Amino acid sequence: MVKLLKVHGSENQFFILDQSLLDKPLTDTEIKQLAINLCQNVLNGADGLLVVDTSIDCLGKMRVINADGSEAKMCGNGLRTVSRYLSDKYQLNEFKVETLESNLAVKRAKDFYSGVPAFSVEISPISFQKDALPFSYRDLNEMIDQEVPEFGNGTYSAVAVPNPHLIKFVEEIDHDELNNLGTKLNAKNPYFPEGVNVSFCKILGTNKLFVQTFERGVGFTNACGTGMSATSLLFAILHNKQFDSTKDISVYNPGGMVKTNIQLNTDKEKSLIKLIGNATFTHEINIDEQKLHENDLTNISITQTGEESDYQAFVQSIK
Template sequence: MKIDLIKCHGSGNDFLLIDEIEGAVSFTEEERANLAKLLCNRHSKLGADGILFVLNSEQSDARMRVFNADGSEASMCGNGLRCVARYVCEKYHKEEAVIETMKAHLQVKKEEDLYPKIPTYMVEISPVTFEVEDLPLQIEQETLQNEKILSLSDRLSFTALAVPNPHLVSIVEAKDIHSDVQKQLSEYVNGPNPLFPDGVNVSFVKLLQKGAIYVRTFERGVGFTNACGTAMSASSLVTCLNSLNEVEQVIEVYNNGGKVRCVVHEKDSGYSIELIGNATYVYKATIELDEKQLTQFEVIEKQDFDSETLQYKKLEETASEFVRSNM
């Protein structure tokens, strides 16, 4: 079986995008999981944080399904959605579209370049809920906002929210960013534990200056990533709730893979977040897959997007310097 794919990334959070719209390829649920584990393996000739499957939708322009490198399916992925937004908009020659995700139909649109010559897209991040049962988080209260979980830390405070995938966010100091605290508690809540039976994305957030934050995320099913789009969105909202930033104002969000912009909106129905950032293509490839066992593949053709990669490197260097100067 031959499969065409695109290696792409949002803020260094990289994916393999596979188009199922035309019907040239189609997979069962088991095959999707196995394919993610096979192709995303960093020791293989491809490697990625996950696979973005783009499918037909009955109500929207397209449907996105996201499978992590460990074969688990994510309910939402903001960085991945930007890549799908670019692919769908370019495929149908549109400036904006609606993409169906597991729990919502979300607006996406092309934006002015975040940095010169870097394709930039806005994606809607919603719905947002603070009900702990929606994560789920098993504690004896309905919400957790800027409070301690003593079994995790007697010093740090956390906010739990789903956007719609689950996030645990803590606003910290630089010393916490450089310590092993995040690694230890993230591995705990993503292993057998009494709090998060399904695991959770864990983000540490450092305020750099008004309107600018740094976010580092341990992503459920992946581990530490260069960036997690929903985590950066959730973290932006948490800083607004803590009066560090303001709703309806642009928040520059820096990460190990570069930067994005977030705008938190507050409505009668609750919160939504605009996530604005790059959708960079790294290469196109065609692979030959052993379709009977899904245990091996060969890359038979590859076309690099060198100019996009080099330009994003410039953004990454600029972002890193800002973080170093303000951490």
């Protein structure tokens, strides 16, 4: 039997599969098909499948397969849950995890609440260059606080961390506007040919934000870790009168709250971002390995961990 986990960071929900425990690893096609099936049909679905594997240079490797079967470069909320999984597996509290573009430093953080374990993870690399996102708009090499009438009123900023993000600071979050823009920029379009995660951010006060994200390959999510990290970086750059560099930023989202720590550099692409938040395991799922290869999820056993009630108590405590 194989054990999968249902997990979340700020209710950004995933399944975790540890390939290193299988007698025969799944092929890329099997992984994609499994991700789509799990995210549509098991435990009310999820935003993606996190595949853990062995790594030469790090404690483990993480791949992020979105709900539609596409692969993301990184996932901040997912990385926290994988970090906890590896921490528990190897009894280590500080190490590195290999991701598609870089090896990232992670460590166990102070619990957010009783029964709510937390991890701090590095978010990098950072790039504002058009080729890194990629984007195309007029003759711009960077898009920072830029009016783009084709997107709507206000100004927009784009940054890769390394997932591509388009960010708009707003007085109030208009979900219809966000949905329309996210849908437009993740269909065939001349501006972001590979799609882009779109976040609207309302500034609540000094080092206090609320962020809602339309995620590429997923749609609306309860939270997007790289989205909140990218937004925090742009907040520090563009709204420095409301940014206190000596303290963490509290970033609220529909699924709860995380903290980010931003250390700005004169070369903004060398700034440092840390994302700190919960790593909650809600369910254990057991399935026969052959059925996993066949993508047959009709005969699985599911056990609740009891951690979700602690997380919900945390959410109530911050309202």
